[in-house]
Amino acid sequence: MTSDEIKAISCLSLVTRHLSLITRHSFIMDLLSSLNEQQREAVTATEGPLLILAGAGSGKTRVIAHRIAYLIMERAVAPANILAVTFTNKAAAEMRERVEKLLSGSRLQSAPLVSTFHSLCVRILRRDIEALQEGYTRSFTIYDQDDSTRLVKAAIRDLGYDDQRLGPRPVQSAISRAKNSGLDAESYAGSVEAHDEKRAATARVFRLYEERLRNNNALDFDDLLIQTVRLLRKDAQVRERYNDRFRYVLIDEYQDTNSLQFALIRLLTERQQNICVVGDEDQSVYRFRGADITNILHFEEHYSNAKVIRLEQNYRSTQNILDVAGSVVRRNTERKGKRLWTANDSGERIRYYQAPDAEGEARFIAAKIEEHRRADQTIRAAVLYRTNAQSRVFEEALRRSGLPYNIVGGFSFYERAEVRDVVSYLKLALNPHDSVALMRVINSPARGLGKQTLEEIERRTRDYGVSHWECIGLMVEQGDNLSPRTVTALKNFQRIITGLVSLAGREPASEVVKAAILDTGYSTALRTENSDEAEARLENLQELVNAAVDYDAQEEEGLRDFIDAAALTSDVDQYKRDAPVTLMTVHSAKGLEFPLVFIVGLEDGLFPHSRATADPKELEEERRLCYVAITRAERFLYVTHAMKRRVYGEELASEPSQFLNEMPLELMEDLTRGVSWLSFARGSASLENRHAVQALRGETTGEQRFAGKTYDSVESIAEFFRHRTNQVNPSSASSLPSPKPTTKRRAESADTASAAANGDFTPGSHVRHPKYGRGLVLRREGTGDSAKLTVSFPGFGQKKLIEKYAGLEKA
DNA sequence: GAACTTGCTGAATTG
DNA sequence: CAGCAAGTTC
Numbered sequence: 001m002t003s004d005e006i007k008a009i010s011c012l013s014l015v016t017r018h019l020s021l022i023t024r025h026s027f028i029m030d031l032l033s034s035l036n037e038q039q040r041e042a043v044t045a046t047e048g049p050l051l052i053l054a055g056a057g058s059g060k061t062r063v064i065a066h067r068i069a070y071l072i073m074e075r076a077v078a079p080a081n082i083l084a085v086t087f088t089n090k091a092a093a094e095m096r097e098r099v100e101k102l103l104s105g106s107r108l109q110s111a112p113l114v115s116t117f118h119s120l121c122v123r124i125l126r127r128d129i130e131a132l133q134e135g136y137t138r139s140f141t142i143y144d145q146d147d148s149t150r151l152v153k154a155a156i157r158d159l160g161y162d163d164q165r166l167g168p169r170p171v172q173s174a175i176s177r178a179k180n181s182g183l184d185a186e187s188y189a190g191s192v193e194a195h196d197e198k199r200a201a202t203a204r205v206f207r208l209y210e211e212r213l214r215n216n217n218a219l220d221f222d223d224l225l226i227q228t229v230r231l232l233r234k235d236a237q238v239r240e241r242y243n244d245r246f247r248y249v250l251i252d253e254y255q256d257t258n259s260l261q262f263a264l265i266r267l268l269t270e271r272q273q274n275i276c277v278v279g280d281e282d283q284s285v286y287r288f289r290g291a292d293i294t295n296i297l298h299f300e301e302h303y304s305n306a307k308v309i310r311l312e313q314n315y316r317s318t319q320n321i322l323d324v325a326g327s328v329v330r331r332n333t334e335r336k337g338k339r340l341w342t343a344n345d346s347g348e349r350i351r352y353y354q355a356p357d358a359e360g361e362a363r364f365i366a367a368k369i370e371e372h373r374r375a376d377q378t379i380r381a382a383v384l385y386r387t388n389a390q391s392r393v394f395e396e397a398l399r400r401s402g403l404p405y406n407i408v409g410g411f412s413f414y415e416r417a418e419v420r421d422v423v424s425y426l427k428l429a430l431n432p433h434d435s436v437a438l439m440r441v442i443n444s445p446a447r448g449l450g451k452q453t454l455e456e457i458e459r460r461t462r463d464y465g466v467s468h469w470e471c472i473g474l475m476v477e478q479g480d481n482l483s484p485r486t487v488t489a490l491k492n493f494q495r496i497i498t499g500l501v502s503l504a505g506r507e508p509a510s511e512v513v514k515a516a517i518l519d520t521g522y523s524t525a526l527r528t529e530n531s532d533e534a535e536a537r538l539e540n541l542q543e544l545v546n547a548a549v550d551y552d553a554q555e556e557e558g559l560r561d562f563i564d565a566a567a568l569t570s571d572v573d574q575y576k577r578d579a580p581v582t583l584m585t586v587h588s589a590k591g592l593e594f595p596l597v598f599i600v601g602l603e604d605g606l607f608p609h610s611r612a613t614a615d616p617k618e619l620e621e622e623r624r625l626c627y628v629a630i631t632r633a634e635r636f637l638y639v640t641h642a643m644k645r646r647v648y649g650e651e652l653a654s655e656p657s658q659f660l661n662e663m664p665l666e667l668m669e670d671l672t673r674g675v676s677w678l679s680f681a682r683g684s685a686s687l688e689n690r691h692a693v694q695a696l697r698g699e700t701t702g703e704q705r706f707a708g709k710t711y712d713s714v715e716s717i718a719e720f721f722r723h724r725t726n727q728v729n730p731s732s733a734s735s736l737p738s739p740k741p742t743t744k745r746r747a748e749s750a751d752t753a754s755a756a757a758n759g760d761f762t763p764g765s766h767v768r769h770p771k772y773g774r775g776l777v778l779r780r781e782g783t784g785d786s787a788k789l790t791v792s793f794p795g796f797g798q799k800k801l802i803e804k805y806a807g808l809e810k811a
Numbered sequence: 812g813a814a815c816t817t818g819c820t821g822a823a824t825t826g
Numbered sequence: 827c828a829g830c831a832a833g834t835t836c
Contacts, residue, residue, distance in 0.1 A: 087826075116826075117826080118826055144826085145826085193816085221825095221826055224826090273824095285824075285825080286825075286826095287824095288823075288824060288825085289824085289826080294816080334823070386823075386824075387822070387823055387824075388822085388823085389823090389828095390823085391824060407826095409815080409825090431820095446813070448812070448813095449812090450812045450813075452812080453812090484812095567826095568826070570826055571825075571826090572825095585823085585824065585825095586824080587823090587824045587825070588824090588825085609824080610823095611823065611825060612823085618823085621824095625824080637817060646827075647822090647827095648820095648821075648822085648827070648828090649827040649828080650827090694825095793818090
């Protein structure tokens with residue numbers, strides 16, 4: 001962030017000094033002439049609140065960049081008076097780059113501030129947090145999710161709760177959710193029902209957690225926003241100063257803002273009201289993180305004289321891709337509605353493939369990528385999945401094919417244990433009272449301070465009411481009841497940290513980083529391990545040193561900025577634009593585009609995720625996610641699903657995603673060898689659903705001869721298909737499709753054959769129930785007639801039945 | 812105190 | 827199947 005800004009400033013000031021009036025004029029003409037009518041309007045409507053509804057691929061980033069350039073060049077706004085906020089560093093960097101390019105040739109005193117929400121808050125707090133008068137100092141530390149979970153865990157333990165029943169992660173996320181919805185520990189405690197033991201416990205953990213954050217002079221991610229909002233609310237002087245500074249405010253990805261961000265925006269634009277927000281309600285996919293889609297849906301109510309501009313021309317994708325995307329997202333109710341169109345060709349149909357299993361899916365994709373690359377070596381491909389856990393098979397398949405790939409997310413650089421350890425040493429160099437950092441590294445590398453000693457430190461820290469660091473000082477001084485060996489080890493640790501602290505006071509960041517690797521014994525420990533893994537870790541640390549050297553070149557509060565950046569770096573920030581193949585989650589892909597896109601794992605319960613199918617709002621969010629995925633594609637789009645995959649090491653059968661069902665069949669080309677869900681759906685559609693109806697009645701259909709394994713038999717597909725007919729039925733087209741129950745089923749296993757010997761009702765077979773009618777057996781537990789069956793009855797959902805009492809007959 | 816073994820439980824998406 | 831925590835051994 002700050003470093004990039006510095007880069008931007010120095011770049012801008014390096015450019016040519018003068019511009020004649022004429023060149024300047026034609027420059028503005030150029031600036032506007034490359035835009036379409038709506039874009040131009042969005043750029044030139046500079047005063048007052050403005051909502052730009054920017055469909056996928058409609059040139060949103062372009063518009064923002066042009067708008068900034070226009071403000072500076074045409075409206076003579078000082079760059080320093082402009083603030084643009086994005087969600088990721090990557091987006092911010094790209095925006096800066098584009099503005100710079102547009103302004104190259106002009107001489108400017110300052111650069112506009114293009115920043116993420118979080119780094120904006122850090123910037124404000126690093127300057128003004130002391131005005132809050134709550135004990136925080138400007139040198140506060142930032143706790144990321146991992147740090148904060150550790151703190152929660154310690155709090156749970158110290159309160160004597162059973163961390164079996166009260167898991168640190170759930171509690172941490174409950175606290176985060178509470179904080180994001182504006183509750184502090186007290187009000188959360190007040191909101192707990194009398195008998196709710198668990199929440200009462202959470203409330204106590206919450207309180208202790210907050211207390212310790214404060215004692216450590218630390219802010220978690222949520223606090224960055226919360227404290228900034230509190231500061232601006234409380235201190236009119238500070239608020240005025242920022243209102244005066246940021247006269248034109250632009251917010252990117254507005255549909256992803258949460259209530260705190262909304263509050264922050266309102267406070268910052270209180271006076272000028274020159275607020276321009278850009279977003280697309282169809283791409284709102286961060287509800288779980290508190291994003292409130294109503295921020296964008298109700299913008300006109302929040303800012304009464306707001307102007308609204310729609311950008312509906314898409315420059316990215318083929319018409320077919322847009323049609324598929326539109327057909328899916330059209331089923332949502334929570335939207336303002338846009339009609340995306342493009343002047344591009346209709347392109348090819350999108351391609352569909354049904355794989356037997358996850359490995360087959362990965363092989364297919366690797367082969368297709370190779371095929372496309374043979375035709376066009378420069379083509380960039382993206383493999384998009386719902387969950388990070390899916391990435392592994394694709395990595396393996398791509399490695400086998402020798403395709404160079406880049407993976408976003410999962411374990412990012414700054415999440416690696418060794419990097420985090422060294423960063424913790426750095427945090428200690430700036431603030432030895434940071435207990436989380438201290439406890440993290442006190443014994444890594446191992447230096448004879450084991451569990452016993454650590455517990456002793458914890459105990460005394462509480463008794464003395466001091467920080468861990470002070471406590472260690474006292475223990476070394478007094479040395480009571482401690483083995484000489486322990487005292488020596490503690491002294492050793494103390495010496496290391498003191499050394500780093502004094503180094504941080506006089507040396508540049510990179511030197512402190514080196515010391516944190518060398519003087520702490522970290523590198524020695526890794527080197528003596530002498531394994532490939534240790535080797536890789538050493539390389540990562542070398543990488544960290546390199547990053548620090550880069551930071552040194554930019555001066556200022558070197559080490560501080562360096563650590564902040566480490567905390568605020570996101571997964572997508574690691575994305576390399578010209579990697580030939582990129583693997584990532586759909587979430588990470590938002591805002592990116594690729595000529596060739598694969599959306600994989602389009603299965604019920606995976607995408608849409610099983611945790612989202614119950615709540616219609618969540619389902620709509622999943623659908624938006626699917627929309628985001630589709631609209632990443634420029635020319636070629638593949639959608640795939642597997643018939644079975646391993647979950648928890650158990651093989652489960654899966655059904656096609658309902659989103660496949662929502663795509664227009666005639667725009668899909670089936671690449672599956674043999675019969676597939678799609679081929680069946682097509683056949684049925686043309687036969688006016690006769691087979692589906694027959695199948696439901698339990699009558700034999702002509703297609704049955706295709707049926708191989710029971711679970712992908714025609715009947716079960718027909719059952720699936722029934723939902724489609726409900727959805728595409730003209731009379732119900734406007735209503736939402738009924739969410740199907742999650743249908744991860746146990747696939748046929750080896751013992752099925754033996755089960756078949758002792759009963760008719762094996763998984764995959766069909767039964768008839770007196771009340772529910774025909775159903776499909778999903779699962780069988782136990783043997784004989786006391787066996788428990790899980791049966792799916794179309795229209796009734798899944799039922800658990802005891803074979804003996806259920807009165808089932810074979811169907 | 813550290814290294815190893817076993818056993819258990821649990822995955823969604825992220826700044 | 828994983829990663830982590832507790833238990834076991836040196």
